[in-house]
Amino acid sequence: MAVVFSRPKSLANVTMNFCPGCTHGIVHRLVAQTIDELGIEGHTVGVAPVGCSVMNYDFFTCDMVQAPHGRAPAVATGLKRAHPENVIFTYQGDGDLAAIGTAETVHAATRGENITVIFINNAIYGMTGGQMAPTSLPEQVTQTTPYGRDIKTAGYPVRVCEMLSTLDGVALAQRVTVDCVKNVNIAKKAIKKAFQNQIEGRGYSIVEVLSTCPTNWGLDPIEALTWLRENMIPYYPLGVYKDVTAGGDAK
Numbered sequence: 001m002a003v004v005f006s007r008p009k010s011l012a013n014v015t016m017n018f019c020p021g022c023t024h025g026i027v028h029r030l031v032a033q034t035i036d037e038l039g040i041e042g043h044t045v046g047v048a049p050v051g052c053s054v055m056n057y058d059f060f061t062c063d064m065v066q067a068p069h070g071r072a073p074a075v076a077t078g079l080k081r082a083h084p085e086n087v088i089f090t091y092q093g094d095g096d097l098a099a100i101g102t103a104e105t106v107h108a109a110t111r112g113e114n115i116t117v118i119f120i121n122n123a124i125y126g127m128t129g130g131q132m133a134p135t136s137l138p139e140q141v142t143q144t145t146p147y148g149r150d151i152k153t154a155g156y157p158v159r160v161c162e163m164l165s166t167l168d169g170v171a172l173a174q175r176v177t178v179d180c181v182k183n184v185n186i187a188k189k190a191i192k193k194a195f196q197n198q199i200e201g202r203g204y205s206i207v208e209v210l211s212t213c214p215t216n217w218g219l220d221p222i223e224a225l226t227w228l229r230e231n232m233i234p235y236y237p238l239g240v241y242k243d244v245t246a247g248g249d250a251k
Helices: 024-038 052-058 072-082 094-100 102-110 160-164 181-199 221-235
Strands: 044-048 063-066 087-093 116-121 170-177 204-210 239-243
Touching: 024 052, 024 087, 024 116, 024 181, 044 052, 044 072, 052 063, 052 087, 072 087, 072 102, 087 094, 087 181, 094 102, 094 116, 094 160, 102 160, 102 204, 116 181, 160 170, 160 204, 160 239, 170 181, 170 221, 181 204, 204 221
Parallel strands: 044 063, 044 087, 087 116, 116 204, 170 204
Antiparallel strands: 170 239
16 A cells, blocks of 8 residues: 555654644644655754744754754854754744844845745744744734734834845745645745755745734634735735746736
8 A cells, every 4th residue: 555645754643732723833734744754854953942932942853953043044154154064944933933033034035045934924923922023914903013013113023025125145945825726736846946055045035924823813724824825925015025946927
């Protein structure tokens, strides 16, 4: 009997601590599948900062390094420069990558650091209780915006892929989601391409994944997927914002 579906070797056989309905687990599987397919587990190093990704060293079987909050790109830069033969990826949330880590993100990208970034955008601070994130939508209710995000005082959300796609050092900037089988497959291809870019020395690649946070959104898992489709995707359109292998930029 042929085995057609199984746990990726690079995904540890442990129970994850993510909330019910959270899409982190799906993305973890896609990263692990990519590592397996490329045969790079033995020389891959993941970097996880503070946030819901903080326990990633328990979930991936490759080597993992813990970074201070927001500093994953800086740690990844050091790892890649010290060991250029290794494959280095970061796994970061929106509070980490687009708030405290904005400088590290922008400068690693503009330098064209040959690393792979997996960016989880769930429009809220997940681990710390549901405060407003840089990616929280206008009028979105959070713990720190109980009447909704007011753009007059809090400004507009940060569109990371659009911003980074303007930088010369970026090889790939793509936004995906994992709300259905079709989109999971698209996300898988994007993640694999981001790793392949690094192996082939093309520079900085980022895959932004629109994700759910049912707990802090105050929704059940099904409602959360609906909210993502009706609110996040219109504000953060899916697509490729930059791909040097395609001859330029295209959304």
